[in-house]
Amino acid sequence: MxxxxxxxxxxxxxxxxxxxxxxxxxxxxxxxxxxxxxxxxxxxxxxxxxxxxxxxxxxxxxxxxxxxxxxxxxxxxxxxxxxxxxxxxxxxxxxxxxxxxxxxxxxxxxxxxxxxxxxxxxxxxxxxxxxxxxxxxxxxxxxxxxxxxxxxxxxxxxxxxxxxxxxxxxxxxxxxxxxxxxxxxxxxxxxxxxxxxxxxxxxxxxFTKNAAYGMLSRVALYAAGYSLRWDLNSYAPxxxxxxxxxxxxxxKELFKIAADAAKAVIDRGENALVPSYEAVFRDLINGRYNSESILEYGQYGADVNGSSAGYTNGIFSHTTAMFGKSQPAMAVTPTYWFDFGAGDTRRDVTICNYGIGGDNSRQMNSYTSNTIGKFRVNWASQVGTAINKRDINWPVLRYSDVLLMYAEALNEYNNGPTAEAISAFEKVRTRGYAGNAAAIGETPVDYEGFKKAIIHERKLELGFESWRRTDLARWGILYETLVETKQKLIKMAGRSAEFADIDGYRVYQKSVATSFQDPVVAIPYTGYKQISSADSTQLVKDGKVVLRMHGVSPLGSQGALTPNAALVTNLFRGLEKNKVExxxxxxxxxxxxxxxxxxxxxxx
Known part of the structure; x- marks a missing residue:
């Protein structure tokens, strides 16, 4: 490498x-x-x-x-x-x-x-x-x-x-x-x-020409987007x-520049989507370069402005586990799990539903304790330079991002999606569904509908790759999106009608990781809306683990999910429109x- x-x-x-x-x-x-x-x-x-x-x-x-x-x-x-x-x-x-x-x-x-x-x-x-x-x-x-x-x-x-x-x-x-x-x-x-x-x-x-074109598309979209502005003469609030x-x-010219730059990468044909979304991040973690990776920030050896990827923003791994300590300081917003559609393979890669115990056991997370799965330490071939320096490169630009930027820029420039925009969008979405084009649903063909689809798809495709906060700002919807997210979380915590059918319990078989490059993506489970005490007792006798999903996780717990829990009430507590953007x-x-x-x- x-x-x-x-x-x-x-x-x-x-x-x-x-x-x-x-x-x-x-x-x-x-x-x-x-x-x-x-x-x-x-x-x-x-x-x-x-x-x-x-x-x-x-x-x-x-x-x-x-x-x-x-x-x-x-x-x-x-x-x-x-x-x-x-x-x-x-x-x-x-x-x-x-x-x-x-x-x-x-x-x-x-x-x-x-x-x-x-x-x-x-x-x-x-x-x-x-x-x-x-x-x-x-x-x-x-x-x-x-x-x-x-x-x-x-x-x-x-x-x-x-x-x-x-x-x-x-x-x-x-x-x-x-x-x-x-x-x-x-x-x-x-x-x-x-x-x-x-x-x-x-x-x-x-940088290569491929990466420079991709970055040009990104910069042009930001330059054409919304931003918090003020008078540079008076600085008046x-x-x-x-x-x-x-x-x-x-x-309008900037949207054309963004579209043309992304198209140059697409037409060149040197980059392509890796068929398996999982493989994208297994390759990244193990220093293998593929056709989807256009620009990475190298993080091998000494601490180079942030080589703790996989440690701070990874899965929970106990100090005595074979993989060494991985202590997330960040967790998955519980509602994010439900943003993925049935059959979307990106969910279980992006969100890790388990942690690694001190005995190397894989133990399932409750809703509040799911962690970032894209940089998980157990997928690596070794610990790395140190437990807090895992030698995991950062994905600065991927081909899927270029496709989504192309689709977005065309929609903006033409006030509606062209056939090329729809095709680029659907390529990304179809890969997410493991190549099953029939599962991706109908793509909107109007300007507003397609824009909303792009906004949603970027969340699914680029989760935890550090673009979401400023993407929402350049679309001018940071405040509105986060207010809506908190309201959804409150509803989820209170199990209101919108979340009436989600799992109250998940039952799984505890397993043990035996090596690096762990093949497990997600712990399989059986979900229950409710479960009786008698059934729970029998399942435990049968060697199963019964996890209350709104409750406390066995590892790296962030506490129970209730409407009055601190993680709910304190979320986005300083949010103020026309200020914090x-x-x-x-x-x-x-x-x-x-x-x-x-x-x-x-x-x-």
Missing amino acids: KKIFNITCIAAAAFLLSSCKDFLEMPSETKFDSETIFESVDRAEMVVVGAYSQTFNREFYYQLGMGTDECFSTEGETNSKNQVANYVYTTSNAPTSTYTSMYTGIEYANVAIKGLQEMNVSSDAEKRKVNMLLGEVYAIRAMNYLNVVRFFGDAPYSTEPVAESGIFTSSRVSRDTIYDGCVADLQKAVELLPWKSEGAVSTPER GSVTIARRSDAARV LLPLAISIIDVNSGLQGQQHPKY
């Missing part, structure tokens, strides 16, 4: 960038000599590879991956991660690592772009390599700016190296300007980068509103950049 971040430390040593961790902090007196670094293609490549280490952060799937209709925090109410997951934002608990990591990566990219553009190379092979490297850093810069803007909105924007410009402060710039810059960067990247099939890189851990950019023609800036961020003084999120 080849992991590009094995050489990150080498790249960092060669790339003695200003020692700042906060964007536009005054650099140290020791800075690298760009003429030395960029004197050879091989050394320039180390700089580019080093930049990848600042393109991802654990906050994406941790506190910013919770607080959705998929996932909730299991930590205490006073924990800052729980507060962020429930929209209890303050200028003290606002996440900072994503912001600082993204800007560090942007600075790497700015320096690399300048250095690569000034390189003098003679051979055609070296010119091709320099172009590829330049394409990579354009794509990295765009991706990082997307990650800043989707969480923080208008932000500082620079395309020049800080050390070269001598400018160490910056104010917020309109997100529309930033998004347009990202689109332009990615359009340059697709011109410069080779296709994956051309063999310039052997891993999806680096009364100016805060959820809206698209005012230029309707540009919005974007995060405030942490005080520490503003303190190191005087250009941001007086430019806090107006509602904070």
Whole structure:
């Protein structure tokens, strides 16, 4: 398994960038000599590879991956991660690592772009390599700016190296300007980068033309979408509103850009859906690259901005189990289980219905304690570097996402789904149902119906891949969706008519895991709405386990599911429309950049 971040430390040593961790902090007196670094293609490549280490952060799937209709925090109410997951934002608990990591990566990219553009190379092979490297850093810069803007909105924007410009402060710039810059960067990247099939890189851990096109589609959809906006002149609280950019023609153009970029990947034919949804994540966990994986964040060995995937956001595994401790700090929103249709194979992959006990036994979860199944430690071939460093790559971009973005962009551009949009949508949905096209139901053919179908399908297909929170925001429905989710959870807890037919009990046979690469996806069970005491006693005598589904789980319990349970009443407790769709800036961020003084999120 080849992991590009094995050489990150080498790249960092060669790339003695200003020692700042906060964007536009005054650099140290020791800075690298760009003429030395960029004197050879091989050394320039180390700089580019080093930049990848600042393109991802654990906050994406941790506190910013919770607080959705998929996932909730299991930590205490006073924990800052729980507060962020429930929209209890303050200028003290606002996440900072994503912001600082993204800007560090942007600075790497700015320096690399300048250095690569000034390189003098003679051979055609070296010119091709320099172009590829330049394409990579354009794509990295765009991706990082997307990650800043989707969480923080208008932000500082620079395309020049800080050390070269001598400018160490910056104010917020309109997100529309930033998004347009990202689109332009990615359009340059697709011109410069080779296709994956051309063999310039052997891993999806680096950008190719395939990945750059996919990222262009993603950025264009965000740029065309809704966002929490305010007057950048007055910062008046009364100016805060959820809206698209005012230029309707540009919005339409962006949907066309998104559709065309996704189509370029589809038409190229190098990527394809893996027939088995389960195989997608077994491959990911075990470092196997497949046709569906377009871009991954490599996480092998040392902690590289979040290599605890599978530990914090995995299944429960007891400390003494053969797989080592896996302690989820996040659990599945109980209603999410019921969003999947009968026969949808994605449910049992996405949601793990069991935990691993200290004796390696598989024990079923109750409704409140289901966990994230896509990164489960028992599917791996070994523990990994450490129990909290499982060497599981992060799926940044999959082909199924490209298909859904294509379908969405066509629907928006044409004010209704085209045949191509319906086909792309149904390919993803049919794969979810193990190839059974007859089971996927009718696809809506009107604009609103198809949009709702896309919104729902992205939840099923991309669950726990850290896009849901900001997807809901770009559709302008974050508040409404979460209010509805909480109401559904209250109904589920109270067993109202909508949930009258769900299992009150599940009866299963306890089994024991005997090896890594555990073949079990889900514990089979028999569901009962009600069960008598006599029947329960007999089932236990027969060697079965009877689990009360609204009750407490045997492992990693989050408590009983009742309308007054804390996990219900405290869910989304800070939710407020026209406020929490974007995060405030942490005080520490503003303190190191005087250009941001007086430019806090107006509602904070």
